[in-house]
Amino acid sequence: MNSGGDDHALAARLAHDCGQRLLDLLRDPSVPQGWGLETAGDRRAHEFLTQELARLRPGDAVLSEEGRDDRRRRLDAERVWILDPLDGSMDFGVSGAWSVHVALCEGGVPAAAAVAVPAWDTTFATHPPSRPTMCRVGRRRIVVARSRGYSDGRRLAENLDADVLTMGSAGVKAMAVVRGEMDGYVHAGGLYEWDTCAPAAVALAAGLHASCADGSPLRFNNPRPHTPGLVICRPDFADEVLEALAQG
Ligand SMILES: [Mg+2]
Structure with a gap:
């Protein structure tokens, strides 16, 4: 009720x-x-x-x-x-x-x-949705987890024309994209639904791309509350990021 x-x-x-x-x-x-x-x-x-x-x-x-x-x-x-x-x-x-x-x-x-x-x-x-508050110029910036600076960070740095930074907290990383400080947040490993659900929902409401790391749609309240990777980024950047991840 x-x-x-x-x-x-x-x-x-x-x-x-x-x-x-x-x-x-x-x-x-x-x-x-x-x-x-x-x-x-x-x-x-x-x-x-x-x-x-x-x-x-x-x-x-x-x-x-x-x-x-x-x-x-x-x-x-x-x-x-x-x-x-x-x-x-x-x-x-x-x-x-x-x-x-x-x-x-x-x-x-x-x-x-x-x-x-x-x-x-x-x-x-999610309502009212957030809008970018930071305006940046220059090379694109992707943020990854500190624990994945080598795995995700290296792969993205090799396959994308972007600077790769690390930061703590999934929510802070995702909101750095929402506020325009970063162009994308990538986590190619598994996460829990409590890590991903609210950040992805806020990003989607803001008009950003949010998906699993393989590009498939996010689904929540699964029997095992697990998300197989997360990509949050500007929509015009999504194909490039997903391709870079698929290159392994
Ligand atoms: Mg916690």
């Missing part, structure tokens, strides 16, 4: 408010640093999002990186919220490369989503 209201606005509000709570945690001197901080951030963000969804959308199923997967319930559900309460948690308290992902899927496709990047003081949502 949907208790009513605008799912786009709810996704944006939850992602933003969760980001603010995480910023409050960083300012709290009683919270331990290091691993303790990361664990506290994951837990507090998960609790906030799931409690709000239980209150406001009690009939919907939830898949969260930090929660137990009630697979039967979510596979039977028409509406499933897919959450990464703190994406890039290794950077939490270290740099601004962390984000909050909130997405609603209906029938396996995103219906509403938001990604909050508190370090940029910005929450990107």
Whole structure:
């Protein structure tokens, strides 16, 4: 049962408010640093999002990186919220490369989503869609995961006329494309749906290309919540990027 209201606005509000709570945690001197901080951030963000969804959308199923997967319930559900309460948690308290992902899927496709990047003081949502705010000239820029700088980075640098950079957090990388800072984000290895769902939904709503690494459409709420690679880029760049990946 949907208790009513605008799912786009709810996704944006939850992602933003969760980001603010995480910023409050960083300012709290009683919270331990290091691993303790990361664990506290994951837990507090998960609790906030799931409690709000239980209150406001009690009939919907939830898949969260930090929660137990009630697979039967979510596979039977028409509406499933897919959450990464703190994406890039290794950077939490270290740099601004962390984000909050909130997405609603209906029938396996995103219906509403938001990604909050508190370090940029910005929450990107599906409605109203985000528009580029940064204007760049010069060589095209692709961003990849730090863990894939060698595999994806080398392949793209060899096969594409573009500079390749690395950055933390799938959400931050994807939103760097949405805001026009990067021309594409590529991850040729597997990811979880909580990494990909909200960023891809926001990118698609912004008019960008978003697909699996082989170019096939993204589908969510799969029995195994796994995405076989991700490409988010300007639509006029998609064929070149997908070809470069196919060249291996
Ligand atoms: Mg996380």
